Amino acid sequence: xxxxxxxxxxxxxxxxxxxxxxxxxxxxxxxxxxxxxxxxxxxxxxxxxxxxxxxxxxxxxxxxxxxxxxxxxxxxxxxxxxxxxxxxxxxxxxxxxxxxxxxxxxxxxxxxxxxxxxxxxxxxxxxxxxxxxxxxxxxxxxxxxxxxxxxxxxxxxxxxxxxxxxxxxxxxxxxxxxxxxxxxxxxxxxxxxxxxxxxxxxxxxxxxxxxxxxxxxxxxxxxxxxxxxxxxxxxxxxxxxxxxxxxxxxxxxxxxxxxxxxxxxxxxxxxxxxxxxxxxxxxxxxxxxxxxxxxxxxxxxxxxxxxxxxxxxxxxxxxxxxxxxxxxxxxxxxxxxxxxxxxxxxxxxxxxxxxxxx
Amino acid sequence: xxxxxxxxxxxxxxxxxxxxxxxxxxxxxxxxxxxxxxxxxxxxxxxxxxxxxxxxxxxxxxxxxxxxxxxxxxxxxxxxxxxxxxxxxxxxxxxxxxxxxxxxxxxxxxxxxxxxxxxxxxxxxxxxxxxxxxxxxxxxxxxxxxxxxxxxxxxxxxxxxxxxxxxxxxxxxxxxxxxxxxxxxxxxxxxxxxxxxxxxxxxxxxxxxxxxxxxxxxxxxxxxxxxxxxxxxxxxxxxxxxxxxxxxxxxxxxxxxxxxxxxxxxxxx
Amino acid sequence: xxxxxxxxxxxxxxxxxxxxxxxxxxxxxxxxxxxxxxxxxxxxxxxxxxxxxxxxxxxxxxxxxxxxxxxxxxxxxxxxxxxxxxxxxxxxxxxxxxxxxxxxxxxxxxxxxxxxxxxxxxxxxxxxxxxxxxxxxxxxxxxxxxxxxxxxxxxxxxxxxxxxxxxxxxxxxxxxxxxxxxxxxxxxxxxxxxxxxxxxxxxxxxxxxxxxxxxxxxxxxxxxxxxxxxxxxxxxxxxxxxxxxxxxxxxxxxxxxxxxxxxxxxxxxxxxxxxxxxxxxxx
Numbered sequence: 001x002x003x004x005x006x007x008x009x010x011x012x013x014x015x016x017x018x019x020x021x022x023x024x025x026x027x028x029x030x031x032x033x034x035x036x037x038x039x040x041x042x043x044x045x046x047x048x049x050x051x052x053x054x055x056x057x058x059x060x061x062x063x064x065x066x067x068x069x070x071x072x073x074x075x076x077x078x079x080x081x082x083x084x085x086x087x088x089x090x091x092x093x094x095x096x097x098x099x100x101x102x103x104x105x106x107x108x109x110x111x112x113x114x115x116x117x118x119x120x121x122x123x124x125x126x127x128x129x130x131x132x133x134x135x136x137x138x139x140x141x142x143x144x145x146x147x148x149x150x151x152x153x154x155x156x157x158x159x160x161x162x163x164x165x166x167x168x169x170x171x172x173x174x175x176x177x178x179x180x181x182x183x184x185x186x187x188x189x190x191x192x193x194x195x196x197x198x199x200x201x202x203x204x205x206x207x208x209x210x211x212x213x214x215x216x217x218x219x220x221x222x223x224x225x226x227x228x229x230x231x232x233x234x235x236x237x238x239x240x241x242x243x244x245x246x247x248x249x250x251x252x253x254x255x256x257x258x259x260x261x262x263x264x265x266x267x268x269x270x271x272x273x274x275x276x277x278x279x280x281x282x283x284x285x286x287x288x289x290x291x292x293x294x295x296x297x298x299x300x301x302x303x304x305x306x307x308x309x310x311x312x313x314x315x316x317x318x319x320x321x322x323x324x325x326x327x328x329x330x331x332x333x334x335x336x337x338x339x340x341x342x343x344x345x346x347x348x349x350x351x352x353x354x355x356x357x358x
Numbered sequence: 359x360x361x362x363x364x365x366x367x368x369x370x371x372x373x374x375x376x377x378x379x380x381x382x383x384x385x386x387x388x389x390x391x392x393x394x395x396x397x398x399x400x401x402x403x404x405x406x407x408x409x410x411x412x413x414x415x416x417x418x419x420x421x422x423x424x425x426x427x428x429x430x431x432x433x434x435x436x437x438x439x440x441x442x443x444x445x446x447x448x449x450x451x452x453x454x455x456x457x458x459x460x461x462x463x464x465x466x467x468x469x470x471x472x473x474x475x476x477x478x479x480x481x482x483x484x485x486x487x488x489x490x491x492x493x494x495x496x497x498x499x500x501x502x503x504x505x506x507x508x509x510x511x512x513x514x515x516x517x518x519x520x521x522x523x524x525x526x527x528x529x530x531x532x533x534x535x536x537x538x539x540x541x542x543x544x545x546x547x548x549x550x551x552x553x554x555x556x557x558x559x560x561x562x563x564x565x566x567x568x569x570x571x572x573x574x575x576x577x578x579x580x581x582x583x584x585x586x587x588x589x590x591x592x593x594x595x596x597x598x599x600x601x602x603x604x605x606x607x608x609x610x611x612x613x614x615x616x617x618x619x620x621x622x623x624x625x626x627x
Numbered sequence: 628x629x630x631x632x633x634x635x636x637x638x639x640x641x642x643x644x645x646x647x648x649x650x651x652x653x654x655x656x657x658x659x660x661x662x663x664x665x666x667x668x669x670x671x672x673x674x675x676x677x678x679x680x681x682x683x684x685x686x687x688x689x690x691x692x693x694x695x696x697x698x699x700x701x702x703x704x705x706x707x708x709x710x711x712x713x714x715x716x717x718x719x720x721x722x723x724x725x726x727x728x729x730x731x732x733x734x735x736x737x738x739x740x741x742x743x744x745x746x747x748x749x750x751x752x753x754x755x756x757x758x759x760x761x762x763x764x765x766x767x768x769x770x771x772x773x774x775x776x777x778x779x780x781x782x783x784x785x786x787x788x789x790x791x792x793x794x795x796x797x798x799x800x801x802x803x804x805x806x807x808x809x810x811x812x813x814x815x816x817x818x819x820x821x822x823x824x825x826x827x828x829x830x831x832x833x834x835x836x837x838x839x840x841x842x843x844x845x846x847x848x849x850x851x852x853x854x855x856x857x858x859x860x861x862x863x864x865x866x867x868x869x870x871x872x873x874x875x876x877x878x879x880x881x882x883x884x885x886x887x888x889x890x891x892x893x894x895x896x897x898x899x900x901x902x903x904x905x906x907x908x909x910x
Contacts, residue, residue, distance in 0.1 A: 053521050073524045080525035086518035089623055090541045099536070100526035131623045151526060369716040369906045370724065372709050373731045380746030381734065383756055387749055426655050433652040437645070445653060447896060448660050456842025459881040462869070463663035465880070466670045498659055516676040519701040530641060559739025561845035562862065566869060568852050579739040579845070586745050586849055595749070605737040610730070 001064040001154045001187055002029040002049065008044055008059035025026070025057070026206065027155075030185040032221075034198040037208035044083075046208070047157050050189065052076050063155060074103075076155075079148030080185075083160040085140045087132040093143050094128045096121065100151035118146040129180035138169040139345070145177075156188040162197065174200060181353045194233050199223070207231050229269055231273065232316045232350045239322045245353070247264035254296055254317045254348050262353045270349040274325040278345040279312060281334045297341040298322070303331070312336070314344065381602065383508060388595035399596035406579035407573040409600065415489060415577070416557035420494040424550040427504025428542065434505070435512040452501045460498050464567045488571025492577065495563040500556050504549030511545040512538070520598030544619045549614040555605035662809035667885070668814040682880035687855035692883060694772070696834075698860065699840035700848075702779045707833045710787025711825070717788070717816075718795040735784050743781050744849025747774060770852035775860065778846035783839045785830035794828030827902040828903075831895060838891040841884055 003026070010020040010023035027033035035043040048054045050061060052073030063069040068076060089098050097118050101111045110164045117126050122142035133138055141161060148156060161177075162170045178201060192198055198205050199219045206216040207230075215227040216227060227230035233240060243252035245262035252270040259268045282297070304311040310331045312324040322344070336342060388396050399405060416497045439580055452460065459567055468485040477478035478485060485491050515538060523533040561579040568575040576584075671679055682688070695710055726823065750756050752769050761768050768774045802824065806816040822829075844862040851858040853867060861884045868877035 048521075051525050053520075071543075073528055074527045077527075078525055080522065082518045082522060084516060084518050086516065086522035088519060088537055088541075089515075099523070099528070102534060102536070103527040133624050133626065134622060141553075147522075147526070159526075363722070364661050365712065365721055366716050366722045366725075366728075369709075369713040370728055373728055373784075375711065375778070376784065377734050379733050379756075380743070380750050380781070381738070383749040384742065384746045426652075429648060429651050430656065433649050437649050441653070445656060447892070448656050450892060450895075451664070451889075452891040453661050454838050454842075455885045456862055456881075456888065458840065458844040458865055459667070460663070462877060462881050463667045464863065467663050467666040472666070494659075498663065501656075501659060530644070555737055559737075559742070560737055561741045562842075566866075579741045582739070582745060583741045583845070583849065586741075586748070588800060591749070595746055598739075598745060601742065604736050606734070607736050609733060 002062075003027040003155060003187065003189070005046070006060045008046060008049055008061070009057050010042075010049060010054060011057055015046055018057075018211050020049065020056070020060065023211070023213050025206045025213055025216050027189050027350070029189060030192055030203040031204055032181055032188040033204040034202035035189065035191045035208055036193070036195060036198045036235070037184050037214075040210075041208040042211040042263075043208045044159055047080075047159050047191050048187060049153070050357065051078050051080050051157055053080075058065065065288070077151065077153055077338070079151060079153030079156045081141075081144045081156070081158045081161045083163055085132075085144040085149075085164075087140055087143055089132055090098070092129050092131055093124055093135070094265070096132070096143055097147045097150050098299055100147065102337050106150070109290060114150055118150045121149070122146040134342070137165050138173060141165065141173060144174075145180075145292045149184075153186060156186045158188065158190045160191055160193070162192075167291065176244040188347075207235060207297075226271070226350055229271065229352050232271035236273045237323065238273045238319075238350065241270045241272060241320060241322075241349075243268050243270070250351070252322050252349075255344075255349070257349045257351055259351050259353065266353055269352045271352070272322065272346055272349045274311070274323050276348040277322070277324045278347055279324055279326060279334070279336065280343045280345070281340060282335055282343045298344045300336060300338055300342055303336070303338050314342070316344065363384070378473040379592050383594045384598045384602070387591055388599045391592050394514070396596050396599075399590075399593040400599050400600065403592065404572050405581060405597055408576050408578045409597070411489065411492075411574075411576070412558055412578035412601075414490045415496060416554045418493055419549040419557050421503050422493075423497060423553050424546055427501070427506055427549060427553075428546055431508035431512050431542075432506045434509055437494055448577060449502050449505050452498050457499055457560065458566070460563040461495055464495055464498070464563075468494075486567060487571065487575060488553050488566075489575060489597045491567040491569075492564050492575065495567050496557045496560055499560055500553040503553045503556060504546065507549030507552070508542050508545045511542045517542055542585040544616050550611045553607045558601055558605050646684040664885075667878055667881055669884040670874070674875060678875060679879050679882075682873070682876040683883055686868075686873070686876065687859055688864055688876060689882060691859045691861050691880070692774060694775075694859065695841055695861040696887075697885070698772070698779045698843075699837045701776050702783050703833050703837045705780050705828045706787045706836045707829065708781055710784070710832060710836075711791050711829060714788045714791035714795055715821070715887055718792050719800075730787050732785055735782050737857050740778075740782055740843065740845030741849060742777055744846035747778055747781070747846070747850050751777070769850055770854075771858060773852040775847050778850050779840045782843055782846050784841065785877040786835040787829065788833030790828045790835065794825045798824040825882050827898055829897050829901070834891050834895050835900065838888045838895075841887055841891075 005026075007016055008020050008023040011018045016319050023042070023075060025033075033202045035046060037043045045054065049056050050068075052068065052071065063076070088099065094115055097115045098111055100206070101114060106114070108126060119125055122145060124146070127135060127139060132143065135143065144161070165173065176198065181201075190198070190201060202219060204216070205219045205222045207214045207222060209230045215231045216220055222231060223235055226235060229240075232238050234275055239254065241252035243250045245266045245268050246264055248258065248260055248262065250257055250259040250262065250268035250270070252268060255270070257268075257270050262268055263298050282295075292345055298314045298316050300312055301321075302313040304313075304326075305328065309325045310328050312326060312331075314322045314324060316322055324344075328341055374472075400409075430445075430449060434442065434449075448528050466472060467485060468478065468491070470476065470486065472477060475486065485494070519537055521535055528536065559579055560577075561583065564577050564582055565583070566578065568577060569581050570576045570584075578601055582594050582597050585591075586595070676776045683692075696770075713728075713732070717725065717732070738746075748755065748769060751761060752758060753762070753772055755761075755769075766773065766875055768777075798821070802820050803816055806820045811819065842862065843860070843865070847860055848863060848866070851860070851863060853863045855867065859867065859881050865877045865884075866881065869873070
């Protein structure tokens with residue numbers, strides 16, 4: 001069942017600017033939609049508005065054909081997985097999962113069958129009679145999923161579900177969630193601040209910033225064609241370089257980029273992704289900081305191995321820092337080491353006209 | 359390390375001398391004339407009625423304050439309204455006010471010379487020198503116990519749990535019954551049992567409002583006092599032994615029970 | 628606009644239920660606590676402040692008030708010192724009989740004050756276990772201030788121990804061990820490291836002890852003999868005044884005792900806040 005949010009606005013008492021400001025987006029049926037943004041961007045509030053835990057000041061929510069304004073949280077049939085998991089501490093795993101079914105007065109036999117199926121789904125057969133305090137973080141997370149899924153929700157809402165887990169468990173559970181979704185196709189809205197989580201899990205990404213939607217679309221599109229400087233920097237960790245336009249081009253730092261449509265003298269911001277840079281080692285003129293052709297060189301401040309790729313922290317000739325990711329093999333082939341003078345080439349830069357500071 | 363073993367010895371001497379020795383003295387005195395005399399002292403109608411009255415009023419007070427105390431704890435934990443600080447302080451007031459003063463306050467409030475007392479008297483309701491006055495005095499004196507037992511537990515239940523229950527379809531009444539109540543029940547029971555134990559021994563607040571009419575409004579601690587005054591050492595100590603045993607075992611039971619309940623639910627924290 | 632409707636109606640019903648619950652809670656406390664408090668204030672000041680003070684301080688009242696304060700101060704000091712010691716021993720030391728000692732601590736709360744007084748009589752009285760010893764020493768204990776002091780100490784033993792133990796359990800051992808590794812002895816470590824850590828717990832416990840001692844009645848009643856201007860405390864003065872039908876004196880002393888306790892209660896609130904802020908800052 002698809003969800004439509006139109007013009008959602010929510011002020012909290014005492015807060016000056018709205019926590020959620022005129023938010024409009026769609027979550028397509030049977031897909032995972034991610035609300036991606038830094039903390040304080042209002043994404044969790046949107047999720048609580050959808051669940052009915054908060055009421056919007058303005059705006060409309062529609063689930064399928066139903067206007068949710070007339071439906072209380074108890075009747076919305078949404079499964080909510082909280083960041084803290086919010087498991088009932090005094091209930092066992094089994095009792096936690098049964099809770100939503102007991103509320104619905106489902107016959108006991110059916111309850112037991114459904115709960116058994118859920119426990120199997122999340123592979124907690126051996127732990128069904130434990131209390132939450134006796135489980136690991138990943139196990140608690142799976143109980144939270146099972147409890148939310150047991151009521152066969154029309155919509156699954158996940159609030160930073162992996163944030164409290166350590167890295168290895170996080171990766172495992174992400175894959176588990178992906179498989180689970182492929183089996184069940186419950187329309188899902190995932191809130192996260194982790195762009196790799198958004199890229200890996202979702203078919204549709206809504207980037208939020210300061211209570212507003214910055215951009216919505218498939219992950220690839222959001223990554224490749226950021227609609228705003230914020231998206232460019234938040235999704236992909238781009239380096240910001242500033243300069244001025246001159247005849248449809250702009251000099252930013254030591255690079256010259258195309259700035260189509262920019263008036264002469266206009267401020268230009270160029271966002272350069274770590275992967276969109278080529279670093280090579282030229283034959284240097286030992287006397288100067290230039291290569292043999294007289295082009296100024298950047299300096300490799302630090303090399304960090306991240307496994308398959310290498311992170312290079314560069315200092316550009318004008319002193320600006322830049323982060324670059326390169327395949328480890330390529331770095332080795334060029335023989336690049338810390339302190340080297342290197343030639344930097346931009347494969348691509350996202351250019352925005354106007355002075356943005358984020 | 360002699361100094362290290364000296365400190366526990368000093369602690370044991372202090373507690374042993376101040377606490378254990380007198381209690382043992384009561385126990386020995388109770389049986390000084392043999393078990394038959396002990397039983398006879400307890401079986402005397404005045405003693406039996408005093409004990410029955412104390413247990414009945416104590417139980418009633420424990421039940422009422424369990425409910426009222428839970429409500430008060432909930433209000434303190436969940437509402438951020440104006441006057442919450444005042445309410446918080448007022449609840450501790452009975453611990454600060456001397457119990458005798460508590461009794462006196464009630465005499466002034468509902469005694470025959472007061473407006474409220476006269477109004478009630480005109481309607482045939484007598485409070486002072488009846489079991490009702492005993493109950494009110496005990497309610498006052500034990501007011502903070504359940505609140506202080508339940509409040510920390512309530513504050514520890516995060517609001518997410520209530521939200522989670524709501525998304526699973528539970529209305530507030532259901533959430534209270536199935537999520538909140540089970541979590542606080544051990545604390546409520548512990549508070550109620552402590553209330554009961556405290557009520558068993560209350561003297562100052564009761565002695566001036568009860569009227570101390572034998573067989574009717576004379577409680578067990580007042581009975582002990584009367585026996586001491588009249589030199590009936592076996593009678594006084596027999597009742598004392600029963601009261602001490604009862605309230606001590608209640609305190610031990612609640613402590614054990616609470617720990618056993620908590621252990622699997624808070625493991626590893 | 629679609630944000631109204633039944634969802635909002637549910638909220639309203641919730642709010643109405645909340646208001647009802649909050650209202651009945653406040654009503655209960657008001658009726659049970661505020662009404663009696665107002666009644667006694669009215670009773671004490673009905674005839675003006677001058678009469679309040681004259682009846683408070685006349686007929687042995689001044690002596691009773693001073694004796695009460697002296698006994699409370701003594702109990703606070705003795706229980707402050709021994710309570711801290713016992714708490715430290717219970718939390719930090721492991722020895723045989725620790726569990727027994729631990730359960731002894733709560734005993735004074737579980738026993739009626741009357742019984743405590745009676746028990747002390749059985750030990751210290753002329754025919755008591757230590758009677759011959761007392762007689763040989765030549766001091767009068769029962770029906771004199773020493774027994775009253777012992778009774779007051781007995782009933783208020785648990786406060787300091789419980790409060791200090793609570794803080795000691797939370798204060799991590801690392802600091803004390805760090806002090807040992809830096810060459811500090813046990814005593815220096817206690818004074819320089821442990822005591823500053825537990826000071827608010829100790830202050831809180833001492834205030835509770837004092838408040839409890841000011842109001843002690845049953846135990847003192849049994850062991851004191853209640854002789855005006857000699858062995859009469861504030862509460863005993865109230866009791867005697869009621870018997871003698873001098874109501875105003877009883878009310879005035881009650882208000883004075885309650886006022887003292889209330890001042891302590893306010894001090895406790897202050898300490899509680901301080902502690903909360905301190906532990907908040909440490910985290």
